[in-house]
Structure formats: C-alpha cells, structure tokens
Amino acid sequence: MSEAEQDYSAAGEIGQVRTRRTATQRAWLALKKAPFSAWFGMIVIAAYGFVAIFAPLIAPYGESQVFPAPFAPWGGEHVFGTDQIGRDVLTRLIYGARNTIGIALATTLLAFVIGGGLGLVAAINRRWLDQLLSRFVDILMAIPSLIFALMLLSIFGSTITSLVIIIAVLDSTRVFRLTRAVAMNVVVMDYVEAARLRGEGLGWIMRREILPNIMPPLVAEFGLRFCFVFLTIAALSFLGVGIQPPTADWGSMVRDNASLIQFAQYDITAALTPLLPAAAIALLTVAVNFVVDWFLHKTSGLRDEH
C-alpha cells in the first residue's frame, strides 16, 4: 500500500485487478459503514460473550455460595444484594450469562444442524423424502412451540439435555422451511447440475455447491432463531420447568426474587433486583436484533422501506 502511494499510476492500479482485498479488509470496510445501532449491538454482544467466557474470573463469589443473610440490601459486600437463600445476586447474574447464553447457543446450533441438513436434503431430493419431511414439519408447526415444549418436558423431565434437544427439534422446523425454500432456488442452477453430472455425492453438493450460496439468509436466521430460543428457554425457566437450581440462570432468578417487587415504595433497589436478570435478557435480544437488522439490510435489502 505504502509503495503504491509513493509512485501512483492509473495504469498500474488497473493492472493490479487480481490483488483482491482480504476478508479482514472487506469486513473492516463494511463495519466502518455500519450504523450506530449495529455498533451498539455488536459491542453489547461482545461484552456478554466476554462475561460468559470469563465468568469464574469476574464473579466475586462462587456460583452457589450461600451467605448468612438472605435478601440482603444493595451495596456493601454484595453489590446487588443477595437472593432468597442468601446467594450473591451479581455472581448469579455473571454465571447466569454463561449458562443461559451457552445453553441457548448450543440449542440453536443443534437446531441448525438438524433443520439445515434436512432442509438441504429435501431441496436436493425433491421426491418422497421432501414430501414426507415437509408434511411432518407442517404438523409440528401446527402446535404452538411453547405448548409443545411444556408437554414434552412433562414426559421427559426437566434436565438440561432434554431441554436442549426438545427446543432444538421444535425450532429446527422453522430452519428446515427456510433452508428448503432458499436452497430450492439454488438447486436448479446449472453449476449444481454440472456437479451432479460430474458424479459428486450428496454431501459435496450440499456443502460445496449449495451452502455457500445460501449463507446470508441462514446467518440472519441464526440471529433471530437465537433470540427466539433464548426467550423460550428464559420463559420455561421462569415457569420453573426449564433450567433447574442450583444452576444460575436468568429466567429462574426473576421468578425467585419476584416477591421483592412489592417493596418498591420502601426500597426501590430491592424492587429492581428481579428486574436485573430480565433486563439482561431484554438487552441481549435487542442487541442481536439490531445486528441482524443491519446484516439483512446489507446483504439483501429485505426491508419494507422504498
């Protein structure tokens, strides 16, 4: 770059068409043009990620360490006080980031592996397999997913494994539909036909021919799906049938400290304690939504403004 600046020639620049910008350069250029809301979203997500990864180093106490004073007020040794059995609220919030986000991320990834994989197969196959999978997904989607999740949890019990699998399977239906719909437009392209005639297997066609061409909508869907999964898991934990104690988690923290809200007139900070984890959930969803909004705008212009 610096040499080119010293002796610049137009012919030289045209002659250099083959030196492309690297991926990092392109990403940085795109980022520089991102609006404020997207920057805000990315910074918030990065902060959550940092807290989640380094939870044991940041948290002042242990995840389920119990102190003698339950419902201690804010300030002093406990920045946000303690909960109903005397656990430090700040510590639980920090560990909650790790557990809640980790579980939601694992669920979303699993949903994409199942839904995305089957969606691609259905789009390539287009015969009985496509019909079978599509009709099955139609039926699964006819039941509201929260209701379905509640029913399945009552059968399999509320362990983290069953929670992850149940929500992943239920959410994979929507991923399946999207993947199948966008892959359908790509499958009919000549280069896919060429790959098929060349004798490439199903796995190659899925991974090397179709997947790279349907990435943008899938990435945007990943963000939205993550929000949805995250909210569902928080709602289930709030209802007491999701993540079980002593694992720290934001949904159940709201539920455990909810009674404190009655004392708002006497001590406003006490009333804010149950709202902290709820606000943590809300902030992350808003942040992800902002980033997805910007990403969609950039990649496809899928917006209603003209």
Add this chain to the structure above:
Amino acid sequence: MHPVVTTVIQRLALGLMTLFFVSIIIFASIEMLPGDFGETVLGQAATEETVEAFRKELGLDKPSYVRYFDWIGSVMSGDLGTSFSGRASSGVDRSRPVIDLVAPRLWNTLFLAGMTAIIAVPLALFLGITAALYRNSLYDRTVNATTLTTISFPEFFVAYLLILFLASLTQTFPSLANVTADTPFLERVNKSALPALTLTLVIVAHMMRMTRAAIINLLASPYIEMARLKGVSRMRVILRHALPNAWAPIAVVIAFNLAYLVVGVVVVEVVFVYPGIGQLMVDAVTTRDIPVVQACALIFAATYILLNLTADIISIVTNPRLLHPR
C-alpha cells in the same frame, strides 16, 4: 362448483387432518412415558395390585390404536379423563376429572384473551394503518422504534415493569389477578387489567408492524398508483381500491396474533397468578400430571389451528380475484 367453495372445502379438510395428526402426537406422548411411571404417580409404597389396577384403568393392557380411538371418542363427548394428582399408594382415590379442573379456568382464560383482543386489535390496526399512510414521518419512526423494543422484551419483563410502576409504586391496579367464579364483572375487569395490558403491549407491537408492512406492500402496487394518477381522491383509493385487497392480509395478521396470544397467556397468567388454563398446564407439567397436560395441550393446539384456519378462509372468501372468476 364455485371456485371459492372448492378452496374453502379443501382448507377445511386440511385443517381437520392437521387436527387429527396433532391429536395423535398428543396422545402418543403418554406412550413415551417410562415403564415404571405407575410407581412414580402412586408413590414408592404402592402395592403391586394398585399399580396393576392403575395401569388397567389407563388401558395399558390394550393395543395403542384401540386406546387412541377410546381416548379421542371420550374427548369428543367432553370427557377428558381423570387427573393423576390426588392418587395415593393406599389405593384411596381422591383424583378429580380433568374437565372439572379445565372448564372454569378455560372460561377465565377466554375472558382475559377476549379483553386483550378488544383493546389490542383496534389499537394495532389504527396504529398500523396510520403509520403506513404517514410512513417515514416522525410519528411512524416513533411508533416503529417503540414496538421494536417491546417485541424484544420477554413477556415477564414487561409484566414486572408494569407491576413496578402501576401496582407497586402508584397502586393504580392490583398486582394479583386472583379472580374467582363469582367475582363481579367490574372487579374482574379491574383485577385483569394488568395481565390484559401486558398482553396488549406484546401483541400490539407484532400486529402493528405486520399491518404496516401489509398496507405498504399494497400501496406500492401499480393499480393503486394508476388510480391515483387518474385523479381518484385519496379517501376513495383507500376505501374502493386498497381495502378489498387489504382484508386478507389484515385478517391473517389478526388471527396470527390471536394465536400468538394463546401462547403468551401462559407466562402472563403465571406472573399475575391468574387462575387460567395456562397456569393449570404449567402446574401439571411440574407435577407430571399427564392427563391434564394432554387436555391443555389439545385445547391450545385446537384453538391455534382453528384461528389459523379462520384466517385462511377469510382471506380466500374476501379475495376479489377468486370472487369474480374469469
């Protein structure tokens, strides 16, 4: 036959078939229970005879397809089975029929949902249509930003914020919605105000955004531009040209959001301790009371499917292109 009638019949048949498959899935849930759940329900001290009698009562000695038709038959005639709770290892049976548990709570839930719909639907349509007409104005941007934020909030966050400001700090409304069968109407409305307000905030956001998108989509179509260019007044364009085509998307938006209400009601009922069917289902899930869970799931799923079916049929019946076939 008229094409509208054919399409409507097709949709009805499809809806019934979906309902049938969904009932099979819900029924199959009891099949997936671990084999020793008789002991779990009746307690460790249950004798072998009691467990055997319990299994017989559930019909576990018959093949599953026979049991399915027994079950769906009795559901059709209003018998939803007997709750698992209240059974003891001694064989004394204090359990209650599921229908007695469900019926009063179903009425409460319908009351809450109806109250929300009466407030939310006109409000959302008004906001959506005005935002679409004055799009990109300050009004539009304010409404849009507010709704985008409320969409991202979990229901219980909205609920607790409302409790904090309207019940705890200012005491405008009661924070406990403990209505009973003989609560007088006005008191019932007052007690259900906060849950209804929470649900309203959540669904108005969705409904308003979807209405706005549908109307903007419509106003961008060439025939509307044509009408404007030939000098038809703004009012007449909206009433005569846009509205006939707008009924379908608006009906879909309303039905979709009422269906969403069915799900949102679960969390909100738990927050406000409102004795509705959502809370019953959550309690039943915690105690693993499968017959109650099945009954609630069936009611929720049926409502959801029926609402979507209604939207489908309305959008077919009001479609001008189908009404005047060539």
